[in-house]
Amino acid sequence: MEEQIAVIGCGTMGEAMVQGLLRESIVLPRQIIATNPRTERVRELQERYNIRATTDNVEAAQEGDIVFLSVKPQVMGKVLPELRGHLSSGALVLSIAAGVTIERLREGLGVEEIVRAMPNTPAKIGQGITVWTATEAVGEAQRRLVREILRALGKDVYVKDEPYIDMATALSGTGPAYVFLFMEALIDAGVHLGFSRRIAEELVYQTVIGSALYAEQSGLHQATLRNQVTSPGGTTAEALYHLEKGGFRTVLSRAVWAAYLRATQLGKK
Secondary structure, X not given: OOOOEXXXXXXXXXXXXXXXXXXXXXXXXXXXXXXXXXXXXXXXXXXXXXXXXXXXXXXXXXXXXEEEEOXXXXXXXXXXXXXXXXXOOOOEEEEOOOOOOHHXXXXXXXXXXXXXXXXXXXXXXXXXXEEEEEOOOOOHHHXXXXXXXXXXXXXXXXXXXXXXXXXXXXXXHOHXXXXXXXXXXXXXXXXXXXOOHHHHHHHHHHXXXXXXXXXXHHOOOHHHHHHHHOOOOOHHHHHHHHHHXXXXXXXXXXXXHHHHHHHXXXXXX
């Protein structure tokens, strides 16, 4: 890839993008320019990745063939007018800001080549998944570039209709937090039983990793997999009874729905 990439707002996900692109040798460090409002963070990015970095969003955007917007949705109202008129001709905008619609990006930046995407934090180790969509103005060559970039972060799923991006924000974008909370609770339960925290963590980490891989590779429905572990009158049946009695499914479903509603709210001006 020969294109220059500008990462506007290089925080957690912006850094994940930089890490992935360099790890997979998709670009060289000199092809990336990143921004952050804190000068100490700028120095950190320069030293850690040997990329160019600045506090000036306009300076970075002017150089980018691909402009990656990884700022928080709450500050998008400041960033869009700041960048308007400063993007190079034909630049592709790739935004991961939760809830910020393509129409708002189009109005704010005055460009048509826009991709809206929602990655998640496992992207930092190349194990994430990103759901994305694009405007009709984004040509096939640009779409191939987007896929190449996103696959440096893990897997990618293209969707034709933009509303799926907000749904993905609530499910897979926010999803790691649900998993981490579940793991934390399970580890605490193990400590309560009498395990050291180190052993409880090892048991839970491998249980989650192994269960996910087994479910993916088996091709079986989750209920079938659960039934394989559940003997009549056994320990698993007893545990599942209390999870269901406590409203585990209902609480999780409500949490995902609340995250979806919040995503749509964040995108409003």
